[in-house]
Amino acid sequence: MTQMHRQSLTAYGASLCETVVEAPQPRGSEVLLRIARCGVCHSDLHMQDGYFKLGADKNLDVRGGRTLPFTLGHEIAGTVERAGPEAAGAAIGSHVAVYPWIGCGTCAACVAGEENICAAPRHLGITVDGGFASHVLVPHPRYLLDYAPLPAALAGAFMCSGLTAYAALKRLSAQAARGPLLLVGLGGVGMMGLSLARAMFAHAPVVTDIDAAKREAALKAGAAAAYDPADTSARKALLAATGGVYGACDFVGSDQSLAFATGVLVKGGKVVVTGLLGGTFSTPIAMIPLKAMTIEGTMTGTLAEAREMLALARTGIVSAIPFSERPLSQAQAALDDLRAGRVVGRLVLNCEENG
Ligand SMILES: [Zn+2]
Ligand SMILES: [Zn+2]
Structure with missing residues (x-):
C-alpha cells in the first residue's frame, strides 16, 4: 500500500x-x-x-x-x-x-x-x-x-x-508568412511566445509591454522592436515602422491590450487572444468587414x-x-x-x- x-x-x-x-x-x-x-x-x-x-x-x-x-x-x-x-x-x-x-x-x-x-x-x-x-x-x-x-x-x-503560446502562434502561421507578428505582453507566456516565434517563423516579431525591463529582455531575446503601449505615440510609431501587422497575439487580455492589437492590424489581419486579465472590448462593427478582421480565442x-x-x-x-x-x-x-x-x-x- x-x-x-x-x-x-x-x-x-x-x-x-x-x-x-x-x-x-x-x-x-x-x-x-x-x-x-x-x-x-x-x-x-x-x-x-x-x-x-x-x-x-x-x-x-x-x-x-x-x-x-x-x-x-x-x-x-x-x-x-x-x-x-x-x-x-x-x-x-x-x-x-x-x-x-x-x-x-x-x-x-x-x-x-x-x-x-x-x-x-x-x-x-x-x-x-x-x-x-x-x-x-x-x-x-x-x-x-x-x-x-x-x-x-x-x-x-x-x-x-x-502550449498556450505555441497554439496561439500556430493560428497565426499564414499571417506570419506575410510579415512580423506583434506580441502584446511579455510575461511568462509572452516570453515563451517570443522564443517559439523566433524558431517557427522567418520574421522576428515586434513586441509591446509597459515594463521597460521586459522590453529590454525581449530585444535581447531577438524581438525586432519593442514599444511601450502606455506611450500615446507607440501606435503611430509601430504603424510607421511596420505599415501595420497581419497577426498579433494578445497575451494580456485587457481592454487596452486588445484595443492596441486590433488598432495596428492591416486588412486581413488577425488577433489571437490568450490573456485572461479581464475587461470588455468594443469596436465599430463595420470595422470587422472593412478590415476583414479576425479576433480568435484559444485556451491551452x-x-x-x-x-x-x-x-x-x-x-x-x-x-x-x-x-x-x-x-x-x-x-x-x-x-x-x-x-x-x-x-x-x-x-x-x-x-x-x-x-
Ligand atoms: Zn470531449
Ligand atoms: Zn498553468
Missing part, C-alpha cells in the same frame, strides 16, 4: 491543507505517476478563489464540476510508477510530462483531437485531481510525453504556458500541439525560464507569493519533498 500525500482544496477561498489517502490502483489504461515537480500557475489562484474576474466587477464562477477535497496543479512531470493492464507503452520508471487538458474522448471536439475544448472535460488539476500531490492518476499513456533533456521543473510549465492547446511544441523545446530552441522550487508542503505559501507578485519566473513545487 502506497500513501498519497496531497495539498488539498477543502473549501473555496480557504488555505490548502494536507490530506493523506491510499494511492489509487491504476485500472484499464490508467497510469499512476509519482510526481517529481508540479508548476504553480495563476489559474490555480482563480480555482482556489472559485472565480475568474471578468472586469467591471463581474466574476465568472468556476466552482462547478469538481468535488472537494480537490487537488489543484496541472503542470505535472513525474515517473511512471504503476500501469493498468491495458496501459500499453507506459514504461515503468520513465520520466514524463503530463498533457493535462484531457477530454471526454467522445464529443465532437475530442473526436477532432481538440480535447482542450471538450464540453465535458477531465482536465487534471481543474476538474480531476491534479499535481499538488505525491501521485497522480492519468487515464491513458498517450497523455505522457518524454521531456529530456529539459528540467522536470519546466516540463510541466511547457504543458501550460508553452491540443495533445498534437503539445507534442509539436515539446519537440521544438527539446531541441533547446526555447530560452530557459528562471524558476524557483518549494517543497510540496509549502504549496499554500507558494500560492500566497504568486498572489502577492513576489515571484520572478516560474514557481514549482518539489513533490518528492514533503518536509
Whole structure:
C-alpha cells in the first residue's frame, strides 16, 4: 500500500491543507505517476478563489464540476510508477510530462483531437485531481510525453504556458508568412511566445509591454522592436515602422491590450487572444468587414500541439525560464507569493519533498 500525500482544496477561498489517502490502483489504461515537480500557475489562484474576474466587477464562477477535497496543479512531470493492464507503452520508471487538458474522448471536439475544448472535460488539476500531490492518476499513456533533456521543473510549465503560446502562434502561421507578428505582453507566456516565434517563423516579431525591463529582455531575446503601449505615440510609431501587422497575439487580455492589437492590424489581419486579465472590448462593427478582421480565442492547446511544441523545446530552441522550487508542503505559501507578485519566473513545487 502506497500513501498519497496531497495539498488539498477543502473549501473555496480557504488555505490548502494536507490530506493523506491510499494511492489509487491504476485500472484499464490508467497510469499512476509519482510526481517529481508540479508548476504553480495563476489559474490555480482563480480555482482556489472559485472565480475568474471578468472586469467591471463581474466574476465568472468556476466552482462547478469538481468535488472537494480537490487537488489543484496541472503542470505535472513525474515517473511512471504503476500501469493498468491495458496501459500499453507506459514504461515503468520513465520520466514524463503530463498533457493535462484531457477530454471526454467522445464529443465532437475530442473526436477532432481538440480535447482542450471538450464540453465535458477531465482536465487534471481543474476538474480531476491534479499535481499538488505525491501521485497522480492519468487515464491513458498517450497523455505522457518524454521531456529530456529539459528540467522536470519546466516540463510541466511547457504543458501550460508553452502550449498556450505555441497554439496561439500556430493560428497565426499564414499571417506570419506575410510579415512580423506583434506580441502584446511579455510575461511568462509572452516570453515563451517570443522564443517559439523566433524558431517557427522567418520574421522576428515586434513586441509591446509597459515594463521597460521586459522590453529590454525581449530585444535581447531577438524581438525586432519593442514599444511601450502606455506611450500615446507607440501606435503611430509601430504603424510607421511596420505599415501595420497581419497577426498579433494578445497575451494580456485587457481592454487596452486588445484595443492596441486590433488598432495596428492591416486588412486581413488577425488577433489571437490568450490573456485572461479581464475587461470588455468594443469596436465599430463595420470595422470587422472593412478590415476583414479576425479576433480568435484559444485556451491551452491540443495533445498534437503539445507534442509539436515539446519537440521544438527539446531541441533547446526555447530560452530557459528562471524558476524557483518549494517543497510540496509549502504549496499554500507558494500560492500566497504568486498572489502577492513576489515571484520572478516560474514557481514549482518539489513533490518528492514533503518536509
Ligand atoms: Zn498553468
Ligand atoms: Zn470531449
